[in-house]
Amino acid sequence: MIVVVLPAHLRTPAGVTGDVNLEIEGAVTRRSILDALEARYPMLRGTIRDHVAGERRPMLRFFACSEDVTHDSPDAPLPEAIASGAEPFYIIGAIAGG
């Protein structure tokens, strides 16, 4: 089971109050996590990745085990602690503003 921490702004549209748990078959990567997240919460499509190109929205970042994986390949395997659910996968809105 994968644990995903959504930014607060996306919890309201997704209708969740805490972390999100996802089941993923096969390799646990950023792409497979986001695919599973969007399949379960269709209203989040377009809010994290562009609908058409699938590119990350520019002011979002991804963290795994305190490491910034934003600019890693979306198909790179994530650490075992993420795959096992011991550590959450963070989707974070960039802090821009006062």
Added chain:
Amino acid sequence: MKGSVVDPNRIYASQTSGWFGQIIQRSDDGGETWFQPGTPAGEATSSEDGMPKGESNKFVYDSSEETGKPLTTHQFYDGTLKPWVFKRVWHLEPSLDNPDVVYAGIEDAALFRSADGGQTWQELPALRGHGTGPQWQPGAGGLCLHTIILDPDNPQRIFVAISAAGAFRTDDGGATWKPINKGLHSLYIPDATAEVGHCVHHIAKHPSNSNILFMQKHWDVLRSDDAGDNWHEISGNLPTDFGFAIDVHAHEPETVYVVPIKSDSEHYPPEGKLRVYRSRSGGNEWEPLTKGLPQENCYVNVLRDAMAIDSLDSCGVYFGTTGGQVYGSSDSGDTWAPIVRDLPPVLSVEVQTLS
């Protein structure tokens, strides 16, 4: 946001941010509760036969060979070529006869339509692709389609306005479009009378007349008596003819309201006096309406979608400011009072007249 005139409980709202993009919200109970009309959480995102289901925040330009238009480029401020990229929804305009039909004006400028209550959106690509699109340039706020006017007497006729391209009209439900900017004179563009390139800020029309339009341009207030084919200036004695908001009285087709703003670089009322100007002669002769409005040290702006008219006999007029005030007049503008004073900058004011 805007409510349906067919079903006042149906309200559509556009929510957007640079972080998380576009979200469409809908209320079916007059604003008590809101939801995103696309596929609910936990439901499959495609039907059994593999067709994708509703995604209410998905706006994809139609470049298909069957129904679409090629995705060309438009111009950036400096004339360099940029691809069309969806950024956000600027205006939602519900149909006049079906609460599930709603139009969306978007940035980069195009017109979309939903026939399923906002679950899915399809472009009306003939506007973006009618020919002048590659010449369009953004206004200060972006290349946005911000004004959509539907005609109760002619369902095939739609007017739109785009900053900074100009005004456009279709008479066949969106199959074909033409620029309607003849008579516009914009000194800040290379060809002051060009077919496109004018920064039209807003257009208003009285429901009873398909042909009379009023326009607040970047500079100049104008009028057309032939559905936009020709325009002439009616700024008359206004203290400045820059501004954003414009609207028409509910029962007097020749009574028009504007809120003059000092200039394109100084977005506040002249002399710091917040004045609505009213013309009861269809333009040229304007009177300041000041009773109840601050007449000193007022440095707010009134944005294009932040004025609305109700349909009561006495005609209520409402407008919001970038300072967070919303003012209302229950007597056609003669007197004003604040409805609320401490909101964030007001982008949109809409009125529903409930029986």
